[in-house]
Amino acid sequence: MSRASSYAVDMRLFLLIALTMCAFASNSILNRLAIDSGASDPAGFAVVRVLTGALVLAGLVKLRGGRLTLSNRRRIVGAGSLSLYMIGFSVAYLTLDAGLGALILFGVVQITMFAATSLTGTIPTAKQLAGAGLALGGLAWVLWPSGAIQVDLVGAVLMATAGVGWAIYSLAGRSEPDALEGTAANFVVALPVTAVALLALGDAWQMSVFGYVLAALSGGVTSGLGYALWYRVLPQLVPSTAAVVQLSVPVIAIVAGVILLGETAGPRLVVGAVFVLGGIALAVARPRRG
Structure with missing residues (x-):
């Protein structure tokens, strides 16, 4: 492959990853907008999110002439880890x-994916570890909270569990033969498990029309299509790289919150964002060929 062709491939992959991370960050924005405004409760938002994701993805698979395989080993791992998350x-x-939760989530995702990489024989390089x-x-x-930190142990354990679930979901995507069909099947199988668990554990169903719209947008577009795109790019990434690039999601969400929701930003965000993006660049940069 020529240098120009290689550059074009790398740029295309970079753009796909950037689009995927923006979709993930959009989920955070939509969730915060729905919950903070009182338009939805967390459990209801999540159930509608998975439901609309399943409907949109299954519809796209049918329009494409594909079929959903709901009973194989991939669904046990993919749908199970998606439900766990x-x-x-x-x-x-x-x-x-919110900030501490995101820190626990992405820290556990990174640790889990790095550990999985090491167990499969692909030990992260010193540069990747330094960048991470x-x-x-x-x-x-x-994201570190200001003032006294009060961490609810049950909440921290649940968020760490979610991080393990998302890490497993990401690792499973590397072997998915069809990104769209695999993601659609995962959503369909995960729907009843997620709905029953969240409705049993959550508060009473409290959603306005605006809440339904936000949850449907999150499920059908930024979750469903975003996760399908993630499954498409994952086979082209080693797990350590996939883990590190996801650390950009909270920063993108915070910047988007400043632009779209009128939230405040200060030097702390700017300095932290520089370190996050610099670390990602260090971890994913390829060595120059002589």
């Missing part, structure tokens, strides 16, 4: 600060 994430945020540490440190600088 959705349940842990939704219930944990009932007691956790730098990015995680920058994220901690941005």
